C-alpha cells in the first residue's frame with residue numbers, strides 16, 4: 001500500500017471521530033435557534049436577481065494553477081477545470097484506479113477499476129460528462145451513421161453548471177470538478193452494499209481532493225472518498241428454531257465499521273496517437289477483444305466486429321529482420337515489491353522478448369525500477385506497472401488487467417498487482433484444503449472490484465494465480481514431506497520460480513492474450529515426467545495455460 005499505515009490509521013480514526021462526534025438532534029426536541037420563518041421570505045418587490053456569471057479571472061483569483069492537457073485551478077475550497085472550446089465534444093479516456101483498499105471483500109489496493117470514453121458536452125449552462133456509446137458504429141459521413149447515431153443512447157456520468165463567463169481571449173470556461181468527481185462515480189456504494197449487506201453511501205462532506213497533477217497528454221486527479229453508514233443493520237428476528245439467514249460478515253479490517261476511506265485516482269487522458277491499425281480477431285490466437293457493432297455495410301451476415309487487444313509496436317528499422325521497436329512496452333516494478341523478488345518478476349516479464357523476436361522485434365518489452373523517491377504514481381496512465389498489495393485474510397491472487405482504446409483495441413496502460421501472500425501462502429505447515437474446513441469465502445477473494453460501467457470487465461478475470469497458489473501449496477507440502485527445508489535455499493528457489501511463472505502469465509494478459517488451455521496437451525504423462533524433454537520444451541506449450549507444479553512420483557526422475 002502506498003499510504004504508510006502510521007498515516008492512514010490516525011486519519012481513519014480522525015474521520016470516524018469527526019463524523020460521529022456531531023451532536024445528534026433527538027426526536028421530539030426543538031431544533032436549535034430557528035429564526036421565525038417569515039423573516040427570510042423576500043417581499044415580491046425585492047426578488048433577488050438571478051446570479052450573474054462571474055468573470056473567469058475572479059473565480060480563479062487566488063488559485064494554484066496546474067497546467068496540462070486540462071488546466072486545473074485549486075482554491076482552498078474547490079478545484080476548477082478549464083475547458084477550451086475545442087475540448088468540448090472531443091473524446092477522452094477516463095481511467096479509474098482504486099489505489100487503496102479494505103484488504104478484504106474484493107476491495108484490494110492498487111486496482112485498475114474501470115475506464116470509459118468520455119466527452120465534455122455543453123448543454124445550455126450545464127457541462128455534462130457524457131459516457132460515449134462507442135459500441136455502435138457506422139462509417140463517418142454516411143447516411144447510416146445518422147441512423148445509427150440516433151438509434152442508441154450515451155449515458156451521463158456527471159454534470160455541473162458553468163462557473164464563469166468565458167475567458168476573454170481563450171474563450172474557455174470553468175467548471176467545478178468536485179461536482180463531478182466528489183460523488184460516487186465508481187458506484188462503490190453498490191458493490192459495498194452487495195458485498196457486506198450494509199447500506200454504505202458516499203459522504204461528500206468528508207470527501208476531498210488529494211494530489212492533482214497535469215501533463216501535456218493527461219491529468220491525474222486523486223480523491224479521498226469517504227463511504228459511511230449511520231449504523232449497521234440489525235440481524236433479523238428469528239422464529240425459535242429457524243435457521244439464521246446467511247449474511248456475509250461486516251468489514252473486519254476497518255477500525256469503525258461505519259466509516260471507510262478510498263483513495264481513488266482518475267486519469268483523464270487523450271486517446272493514444274500512435275498510428276495504430278486495428279486488427280480483426282480470428283481463431284488462431286486467443287486475444288482479448290473489443291467487440292463493436294459496425295453497421296457500415298450489410299454484405300456481412302452480422303454487425304459484430306471483434307478487434308483484438310494489443311500494443312502498438314513499430315520497428316525502428318522496418319527493413320531489418322530483427323529490430324527494436326520505436327516505442328518498447330515498458331513495465332515499471334513498483335517500489336513496493338520486496339527486493340528479493342524483483343529479479344524473479346523481471347525475468348518473468350522479459351520472458352516475452354523471446355516471443356516478440358519471432359515476429360521481428362528485439363527488446364520489445366523492457367523493465368525499469370521505480371525509485372523509492374519517485375515523484376510519479378503507478379496509477380498515472382503513462383506508466384504500466386507491477387504492484388504489490390496486502391489483504392487479510394490472505395487474498396492470494398494476482399491480476400493482469402489492461403486498458404484499451406474502445407474504438408481500436410489498442411492497449412495503452414496495464415497495472416499488474418500481486419498480493420503479498422503469494423510468497424507466504426505455501427510456507428504454512430498446515431493448509432486446510434478440504435471443504436468445509438477450508439471455508440472458501442475466507443481464503444478466496446470475492447470478485448475484485450471494477451466499476452460496473454467499465455467497458456473492459458472481461459479483461460479482469462483470471463483465476464490462475466489463485467489456483468496456482470493451491471497447486472503450489474500442495475507441491476510445497478509434498479516437497480517438505482520429502483525433506484525440503486521450508487526456509488532453505490530449495491524452498492526459496494521454488495518461490496522464485498513460482499513468481500516468475502505468475503509474472504509471465506499476468507504480463508501475457510496485459511499483452512492482450514487470453515488463456516491457452518490447449519497448451520497443456522503437448523506432452524503425454526510419460527513425456528511430462530522426462531526432464532530431458534521438459535527442460536528443453538517446458539511442461540506446456542504456453543505460459544498462458546494454468547501450469548501446475550511438475551513433481552515426479554517417488555522413484556521417478
Ligand SMILES: [Zn+2]
Nearest residue numbers: 462463464515
Ligand atoms: Zn490467466
